[in-house]
Amino acid sequence: MNRPTETSEKKLTRRDVLKMAGIGGVGLLVGAGGMRALFPQATQAEPASSGAASKSGSIPFYGKNQAGIVTPMQDFISMAAFNLTTTSLVDVRKLFQSWTLASARLTAGQPVDDEIDNPHLPPIDTGESMGLAAMKLTITFGVGASFFDDRFGLASKRPAPLVDLPRFNSDEINPDWSDGDIVVQVCADDPQVAFHAMRNLARIARGKAVLHWMQEGFQRTALADPSGSTPRNLLGFKDGTNNPVASEPQLADEIVWANSAESPAWMAGGSYMAMRRIRMRIEVWDRSSLTDQEATFGRHRDSGAPLGKSGEFDDLELDRKDHKDKPLIAPDSHVALAHMDGKVKILRRSYSYSNGMDVKTGQINAGLLFICFNRDPRTQFIPMQQKLAAADKLNEYITHVGSGLYACLPGASEGGYIGDTLL
Amino acid sequence: MQKQWGYPLAAIVLSSSLVFTGCGSNESKTTAEVKPEAAQPEQTTAASTSPELEAAIADYHKWVIEQTDLFVKATEGFTQSVKAGDIEEAKKQYAPARMYFERIEPIAESLGDFDPWIDAREGDVPAEEWRGYHRLEKALWEEKSVEGQDKIADQLLQDVKQLRVKVESVEIDPLMLVTGAVELLNEVSSSKVTGEEERYSHTDLYDFAANVQGANEIFKVLQSTVANKDPELAKEIEDRFQELDQALVPYKKEQEYVLYTDLTEPEIKKLSQALDALAEPLSKMGTILGG
Numbered sequence: 001m002n003r004p005t006e007t008s009e010k011k012l013t014r015r016d017v018l019k020m021a022g023i024g025g026v027g028l029l030v031g032a033g034g035m036r037a038l039f040p041q042a043t044q045a046e047p048a049s050s051g052a053a054s055k056s057g058s059i060p061f062y063g064k065n066q067a068g069i070v071t072p073m074q075d076f077i078s079m080a081a082f083n084l085t086t087t088s089l090v091d092v093r094k095l096f097q098s099w100t101l102a103s104a105r106l107t108a109g110q111p112v113d114d115e116i117d118n119p120h121l122p123p124i125d126t127g128e129s130m131g132l133a134a135m136k137l138t139i140t141f142g143v144g145a146s147f148f149d150d151r152f153g154l155a156s157k158r159p160a161p162l163v164d165l166p167r168f169n170s171d172e173i174n175p176d177w178s179d180g181d182i183v184v185q186v187c188a189d190d191p192q193v194a195f196h197a198m199r200n201l202a203r204i205a206r207g208k209a210v211l212h213w214m215q216e217g218f219q220r221t222a223l224a225d226p227s228g229s230t231p232r233n234l235l236g237f238k239d240g241t242n243n244p245v246a247s248e249p250q251l252a253d254e255i256v257w258a259n260s261a262e263s264p265a266w267m268a269g270g271s272y273m274a275m276r277r278i279r280m281r282i283e284v285w286d287r288s289s290l291t292d293q294e295a296t297f298g299r300h301r302d303s304g305a306p307l308g309k310s311g312e313f314d315d316l317e318l319d320r321k322d323h324k325d326k327p328l329i330a331p332d333s334h335v336a337l338a339h340m341d342g343k344v345k346i347l348r349r350s351y352s353y354s355n356g357m358d359v360k361t362g363q364i365n366a367g368l369l370f371i372c373f374n375r376d377p378r379t380q381f382i383p384m385q386q387k388l389a390a391a392d393k394l395n396e397y398i399t400h401v402g403s404g405l406y407a408c409l410p411g412a413s414e415g416g417y418i419g420d421t422l423l
Numbered sequence: 424m425q426k427q428w429g430y431p432l433a434a435i436v437l438s439s440s441l442v443f444t445g446c447g448s449n450e451s452k453t454t455a456e457v458k459p460e461a462a463q464p465e466q467t468t469a470a471s472t473s474p475e476l477e478a479a480i481a482d483y484h485k486w487v488i489e490q491t492d493l494f495v496k497a498t499e500g501f502t503q504s505v506k507a508g509d510i511e512e513a514k515k516q517y518a519p520a521r522m523y524f525e526r527i528e529p530i531a532e533s534l535g536d537f538d539p540w541i542d543a544r545e546g547d548v549p550a551e552e553w554r555g556y557h558r559l560e561k562a563l564w565e566e567k568s569v570e571g572q573d574k575i576a577d578q579l580l581q582d583v584k585q586l587r588v589k590v591e592s593v594e595i596d597p598l599m600l601v602t603g604a605v606e607l608l609n610e611v612s613s614s615k616v617t618g619e620e621e622r623y624s625h626t627d628l629y630d631f632a633a634n635v636q637g638a639n640e641i642f643k644v645l646q647s648t649v650a651n652k653d654p655e656l657a658k659e660i661e662d663r664f665q666e667l668d669q670a671l672v673p674y675k676k677e678q679e680y681v682l683y684t685d686l687t688e689p690e691i692k693k694l695s696q697a698l699d700a701l702a703e704p705l706s707k708m709g710t711i712l713g714g
């Protein structure tokens with residue numbers, strides 16, 4: 001990752017890279033260095049920019065890969081899983097065709113389709129994004145393991161990396177917030193634009209697929225932090241310092257995109273997304289001392305620096321000892337475990353969520369909608385999560401309550417549709 | 424009837440104008456006000472002059488009259504049981520009798536105050552004006568006594584008989600048919616699927632089934648017209664009706680539906696989503712009214 005600066009990198013501001021790193025609670029991420037290679041003076045503020053988006057703020061929908069994966073993180077997410085109610089493969093194909101056409105229009109800042117001039121009909125578009133810009137809207141589709149069951153005759157096409165996730169230590173997974181035949185990730189720099197897209201996609205699906213779960217999420221916006229520093233999770237810590245720089249094609253190939261070594265040909269250009277709904281025990285965290293909080297993460301809260309260091313991007317140097325000859329950064333701290341000896345990397349793209357009050361306890365129902373992309377979860381996400389689930393100090397304050405693994409489909413070219421290599 | 428508190432759900436799920444038509448507590452007034460605006464005069468005229476649509480309306484009118492005849496009969500039986508103090512028999516007759524009304528509800532709503540008279544729930548109208556089926560429902564299931572309910576029973580039968588008279592000459596236009604079908608499903612979405620319609624008897628599934636049957640009857644008379652204009656739409660609506668029927672099968676034993684309180688949350692969700700799957704294409708039937 002000490003490659004010299006390339007042209008592709010010039011298009012990205014530091015903020016974009018940081019946004020790519022994402023907020024994300026449980027820093028399941030490793031591979032430092034990239035940030036510093038790109039931005040040696042990482043503390044200097046730079047103005048925000050639209051990054052890969054066009055001047056009008058739109059990100060092209062068609063392409064080799066789907067947008068919304070290595071795209072710098074937008075400010076908001078609306079995410080949902082659908083279950084198919086149809087048992088006809090023809091209908092499934094039709095659904096993806098309709099979704100593709102709609103998504104291409106929506107991401108360009110257009111209504112879902114042209115209106116028909118008949119006042120006796122409900123409007124074609126639901127209208128709440130009328131006059132709004134595209135706001136870097138991306139729509140990303142994936143399919144879960146159940147998509148390959150016996151309903152559609154696709155069992156033989158199930159990719160080997162799309163395994164059933166194992167049960168991780170202390171998981172309290174609620175099936176209502178997990179899995180699903182299809183996942184749709186909608187991201188945008190405006191919550192109404194994101195909601196509008198998801199709503200219209202759900203409307204298109206009616207009769208073929210039903211919502212299984214839906215969750216909205218946020219991170220701090222560009223307006224609130226023009227300098228684009230590393231975002232903080234809801235536990236108050238900087239999160240995403242070590243996310244790989246996915247704009248580097250070679251790195252993305254290595255970490256993110258499906259490879260023919262493990263994946264079927266129809267997945268070329270696709271990726272695997274792991275989703276974990278992680279409830280944070282906010283009230284418990286709030287009564288922990290600063291020392292405990294910092295020991296839990298292995299970093300200083302204010303600076304984000306590794307314990308005993310001053311710069312956010314300083315090397316962890318996990319072998320450092322304190323005066324009692326104990327590791328300065330505890331081996332069961334979040335950052336130490338997630339480091340995975342620097343060998344395992346995933347691309348995180350998580351958002352915080354708040355669902356108001358937990359009616360049972362009267363506490364705040366908030367946490368992290370953890371999303372990551374990887375080339376093969378069997379060697380990336382799963383071993384990393386196993387390690388964290390087994391020992392992470394942070395587990396005292398978080399509970400994984402929803403879970404899903406999805407094969408994010410390759411991108412489509414104009415005239416084709418998302419899923420056309422599979423269906 | 425479409426109750427005010429049921430309206431936000433329907434508004435999210437279903438098309439706007441249809442929902443707004445029914446969001447007031449005074450149904451007839453709201454409908455009358457909205458209609459001239461919603462119906463573009465030249466289009467409605469063009470549509471209503473088509474012999475095909477006229478025949479459809481005639482068929483539907485005939486069916487509405489039949490249903491109302493049966494409603495009068497069933498209400499006679501029900502009110503007799505109430506007046507005889509036969510609580511068990513009255514409870515048995517209650518939900519099946521109401522189904523006739525639920526099938527033709529949009530028509531009843533277009534005829535004045537019949538809906539609040541016959542079908543108001545507690546709180547829909549001022550307490551002193553509350554009467555009709557749901558008043559007796561409360562007496563039967565909650566108060567477990569029909570003492571003093573004779574007047575309510577007599578009034579109910581009188582209201583229903585008067586409805587029968589009015590139905591004879593009701594003016595039905597194509598727009599009423601098209602919107603009525605979706606309105607019936609909005610009813611289900613907003614109150615039946617939430618278990619709010621039959622808060623004491625929990626016989627919501629009877630109303631659910633009846634509303635859907637009423638919508639299906641409208642679709643049947645319009646089916647060929649829809650098919651001429653958009654064969655794919657006609658096929659889709661037909662399929663979704665079948666799917667919804669299938670979804671209700673597990674909850675029906677002979678002529679009886681299970682109580683709402685016996686449904687699990689996932690079962691309710693499934694029924695609700697099957698209903699939305701039907702209501703979405705059904706809301707596009709307006710395509711036959713030109714444009």
